[in-house]
Amino acid sequence: MKSVTSGSSPLARYMLGIGLIFLYAPILSLVIYSFNESRLVTVWSGFSIKWYGELFRDQQMMDAAWVSIRVAVYTAFASVVLGTMAAMTLTRLRAFPGKTLFSAMITAPLVMPEVITGLSILLMFVTLADVFGIGQTRGVWSIWAAHVTFSMAFVTVVVSSRLSELDRSLEEAAMDLGANRIKVFFVITLPIIAPALVSGWLLAFTLSLDDLVIASFVSGPASTTLPMKVFSSVRLGVSPKVNALATLLILAATTAAVVGWWLMSRDEKKREREIQQALQQDD
Numbered sequence: 001m002k003s004v005t006s007g008s009s010p011l012a013r014y015m016l017g018i019g020l021i022f023l024y025a026p027i028l029s030l031v032i033y034s035f036n037e038s039r040l041v042t043v044w045s046g047f048s049i050k051w052y053g054e055l056f057r058d059q060q061m062m063d064a065a066w067v068s069i070r071v072a073v074y075t076a077f078a079s080v081v082l083g084t085m086a087a088m089t090l091t092r093l094r095a096f097p098g099k100t101l102f103s104a105m106i107t108a109p110l111v112m113p114e115v116i117t118g119l120s121i122l123l124m125f126v127t128l129a130d131v132f133g134i135g136q137t138r139g140v141w142s143i144w145a146a147h148v149t150f151s152m153a154f155v156t157v158v159v160s161s162r163l164s165e166l167d168r169s170l171e172e173a174a175m176d177l178g179a180n181r182i183k184v185f186f187v188i189t190l191p192i193i194a195p196a197l198v199s200g201w202l203l204a205f206t207l208s209l210d211d212l213v214i215a216s217f218v219s220g221p222a223s224t225t226l227p228m229k230v231f232s233s234v235r236l237g238v239s240p241k242v243n244a245l246a247t248l249l250i251l252a253a254t255t256a257a258v259v260g261w262w263l264m265s266r267d268e269k270k271r272e273r274e275i276q277q278a279l280q281q282d283d
Contacts, residue, residue, distance in 0.1 A: 027250065030243050030246055030247065031243075031246075031247045031250065033240070033243050034051060034052075034240065034243035034244045034246070034247040035047050035048060035049060035051075036048065036051075036240060036243075037050065038240075039239075039240060041238050041239075041240055041243060051240040051241050051243065051244045052244045052248075054240075054241050054244075055241045055244045055245055055248075058241060060224075060229065061226075061229055061241070061245065063224075064224045064225055064226045064228070064229035065226045065245075067140060067143075067223055067224065067225055067226070068208075068209055068225045068226035068227070069209070070140065071140060071143050071144050071147060071208055071225065072147075072204075072205045072206075072208040072209040073205065074144050075144055075147040075148050075151050075204055075205070075207075075208040076151070076201045076202075076204040076205040076208065077201070078144070078148045078152070079147075079148055079151040079152040079154075079155045079200065079201075079204035080155055080197055080200050080201050080204065082148065082152045082155075083151075083152040083153075083154075083155025083156040083158075083159055083200055083204075084155070084159050084193075084197065084200075086106050086152065086156045087155075087156050087159035087160040087163055088163065089102070090102075090103055090106070090156070090160055091160055091163040091164055092163070106152075106153055106156050107153055107156070107157065108153070109149060109150035109153040110153050110154070110157070112150075114150075114211075114213040114214055115213060117146075117149070117150055117214055118146070118213050118214040118215075118216065118217030118218065119217060121145075121146045121149060121214065121217065121218055122217040122218055125138060125142055125218060137220060138218055138219065138220040138223070139219070139220040139222060139223040140223050142218045142219070142220070142223075143215050143218055143219050143223060143225065145218075146214050146215070146217075146218045147204075147207070147208040147211060147214070147215075150207070150214070151203075151204035151207050151208055152204070154200070154203050154204065154207065155200035155201075155203065155204055158196050158199050158200045158203065159193060159196045159197065159200055161196070162192075162193045162195070162196035163189075163193060163196075166189065166192055166193065170188055170192075171184050171188055171189060174187065174188050194267060195263075195264040195267060195268070198260050198263060198264060199260065199264075202256055202257070202260050205256075206253065209226070209227075209249075210227065211225075211227065212225075212227040212228060212231055215227065215228060216228060226245075230242060230245065
């Protein structure tokens, strides 16, 4: 008897189709209506790209987009560095006092509600301002610090899974040949875990760009992010400019995902060719 989840099962294909329609039909309708000439987002009155022009002429929206992009880029790089250090600590160091607590604290943002995380970080900033006089004016830096706090947890999980699968004999062989640990990391370990670093970077960038709740707690009056601006604007009614903005974000995210997939696929094929060449030389 064929399994219901089998790839050749008609029921499995039917359920897969339903799932894809459920996920992507709203996105497709949003993209289509971004080219609608009418101001009413649900009434089609003809093809037009005027709302894209209106979007780029909206200075407040562009400023919010620039803030979000800057914060997301800074967050992605910081999260990759800190997440990789945390992953190396968890997978390479032997058991040390507090390792279990350290692991729990690193992964806590994965299960912590965003409201609790945002409120906790806000209270931390208020305490620092009252006690040490640090961070009295919140802005881009406070959003960045808050985003790094929860984004590095996701990067740590991604990099840790790749490090746990890495063949330690490669590192040990390099150290037997005289390389120190720093050189082994940059010459052996880093190229192998590069796909995980790219994935972690893209994940942290997306999480930061998409965040609304935590940024609402820690942002200042002059540091409105794009999700905050969109949320405040749709409360007064959905504008076709929002559809145009969402279409551009979908295009950017798709492009980044395709580029990341292409880079990882190229590196994987390169490693396979190197392994085949090594095997042929041995033969």
